[in-house]
Amino acid sequence: xxxxxxxxxxxxxxxxxxxxxxxxxxxxxxxxxxxxxxxxxxxxxxxxxxxxxxxxxxxxxxxxxxxxxxxxxxxxxxxxxxxxxxxxxxxxxxxxxxxxxxxxxxxxxxxxxxxxxxxxxxxxxxxxxxxxxxxxxxxxxxxxxxxxxxxxxxxxxxxxxxxxxxxxxxxxxx
Amino acid sequence: xxxxxxxxxxxxxxxxxxxxxxxxxxxxxxxxxxxxxxxxxxxxxxxxxxxxxxxxxxxxxxxxxxxxxxxxxxxxxxxxxxxxxxxxxxxxxxxxxxxxxxxxxxxxxxxxxxxxxxxxxxxxxxxxxxxxxxxxxxxxxxxxxxxxxxxxxxxxxxxxxxxxxxxxxxxxxxxxxxxxxxxxxxxxxxxxxx
Numbered sequence: 413x414x415x416x417x418x419x420x421x422x423x424x425x426x427x428x429x430x431x432x433x434x435x436x437x438x439x440x441x442x443x444x445x446x447x448x449x450x451x452x453x454x455x456x457x458x459x460x461x462x463x464x465x466x467x468x469x470x471x472x473x474x475x476x477x478x479x480x481x482x483x484x485x486x487x488x489x490x491x492x493x494x495x496x497x498x499x500x501x502x503x504x505x506x507x508x509x510x511x512x513x514x515x516x517x518x519x520x521x522x523x524x525x526x527x528x529x530x531x532x533x534x535x536x537x538x539x540x541x542x543x544x545x546x547x548x549x550x551x552x553x554x555x556x557x558x559x560x561x562x563x564x565x566x567x568x569x570x571x572x573x574x575x576x577x578x579x580x581x582x583x584x585x586x
Numbered sequence: 587x588x589x590x591x592x593x594x595x596x597x598x599x600x601x602x603x604x605x606x607x608x609x610x611x612x613x614x615x616x617x618x619x620x621x622x623x624x625x626x627x628x629x630x631x632x633x634x635x636x637x638x639x640x641x642x643x644x645x646x647x648x649x650x651x652x653x654x655x656x657x658x659x660x661x662x663x664x665x666x667x668x669x670x671x672x673x674x675x676x677x678x679x680x681x682x683x684x685x686x687x688x689x690x691x692x693x694x695x696x697x698x699x700x701x702x703x704x705x706x707x708x709x710x711x712x713x714x715x716x717x718x719x720x721x722x723x724x725x726x727x728x729x730x731x732x733x734x735x736x737x738x739x740x741x742x743x744x745x746x747x748x749x750x751x752x753x754x755x756x757x758x759x760x761x762x763x764x765x766x767x768x769x770x771x772x773x774x775x776x777x778x779x780x
Contacts, residue, residue, distance in 0.1 A: 439722060446724025453709030453723070460706025472672060475624070573597065580593045 623750065623778035625673045633754050633772040634681035641682060646758060646767035647691060650730065659693040660686060660758065661729035669739030669752065679735070682756070695729050731758045731767065746780040 438444060453460070613619065618628045650658040662683060665675035686692040696704060711720045735756040742749045751773070758768040 439725065441725065442722065443724030446722070449705070450709065450712065450723040453705040454712050455709070457706045457709035457713075460703050461710055464703070464707070474672075475622070576597050580597075584589060584593075 620776075623748065623776055625669075625671050625752065627677075629752065629774055630674075630677040632774065634678035636772040637678060637754070637756055637770045638682055638685045640770035641756075641758075641768065642685065642689060642691070644768045644770070646731075649767070657691060657693050658731055659695055659727055659729045660731045660733055661695050661697045661761075663697070663732045663734040665735035665737065665756070667737045669737050670741055671739065673737050673752075675735060675737060675754075678754075679733070679756075682733075693727065695727050729761055732761055733758055748778040748780075750776045750778065752776075 438446075443449075615627060615631065620626065620628070647658065650656075662679060665679060667673050667675065683694055686694050695701075705723075708721050708723060712723075715721075733756060735754065738753045738755075740751040742751075752775075754772045754774075756770045757766055759766050
């Protein structure tokens with residue numbers, strides 16, 4: 413009995429000493445639970461401070477019609493190249509009969525399944541693009557019309573060169 | 587021969603000058619330039635101006651000071667974009683935060699990832715900084731109010747004409763009592779003809 417009372421008293425003493433220590437360690441107005449936050453953030457400090465002095469790139473792709481058109485053209489050119497390659501490869505194998513060439517690459521390869529249906533517009537519906545399915549079904553209304561013709565820059569340069577050449581020829585002649 | 591060389595140089599110089607047709611100029615942030623009809627810097631600026639004016643003239647500020655004798659402490663929560671466009675609310679919310687700090691009537695505390703980074707730095711100091719410079723946990727300033735917001739839009743279009751309506755709502759809620767003490771809004775309507 414005496415042993416139990418001694419044990420209980422010593423436990424109470426320890427608890428009160430601990431409580432006193434905690435209250436002594438608190439600064440004025442300090443949150444009494446600060447140790448929990450302290451332990452948590454000391455553990456995570458390396459992770460949370462690893463980006464210090466750096467710029468975190470959290471960017472988004474802005475709507476740019478000119479850029480989107482350029483990307484569509486590039487994509488169309490790539491796909492056209494792939495189709496050509498597929499056609500060449502297809503011709504290279506076997507007899508080249510109707511079912512090998514016509515059906516296989518006509519429908520399955522660059523038809524609905526592989527090229528046309530997936531959205532490759534610049535916004536994929538995120539910005540509510542009403543016509544996201546460019547190139548649907550190969551040859552549809554929104555088929556990319558990339559034909560590799562002269563751009564404004566090349567036409568401009570060609571016309572400029574011609575005019576200057578003409579002027580120079582005229583000057584040098586006289 | 588000499589003439590031909592000079593001519594070639596001239597042609598090259600002229601062509602390079604003609605080819606570089608992109609022109610970029612700096613304009614004032616207060617200039618109104620509407621290109622596509624989508625949300626732009628002018629909308630953000632108009633929203634900031636309106637919201638700042640409404641917030642600073644609201645009765646919540648005087649009421650808080652009268653009740654507590656202290657400046658209110660505000661934390662910025664999230665702004666939910668429910669519109670049809672990408673709209674970055676931080677552009678006008680930051681203007682509001684800046685007006686809080688510069689006006690000196692409202693205190694602002696950090697929230698979100700930035701607060702976590704600061705706490706992480708404080709945690710790092712517990713092991714690495716000298717005792718005299720180490721910052722303590724449990725002494726942060728608790729916010730009295732949280733700023734939250736919504737962005738809504740309505741689009742009405744017919745053929746090549748379109749009317750876009752934006753409504754930006756910001757509100758301050760008392761964190762203790764859950765009472766909404768202030769709501770500010772900005773409504774913008776645009777008529778776009780393609």
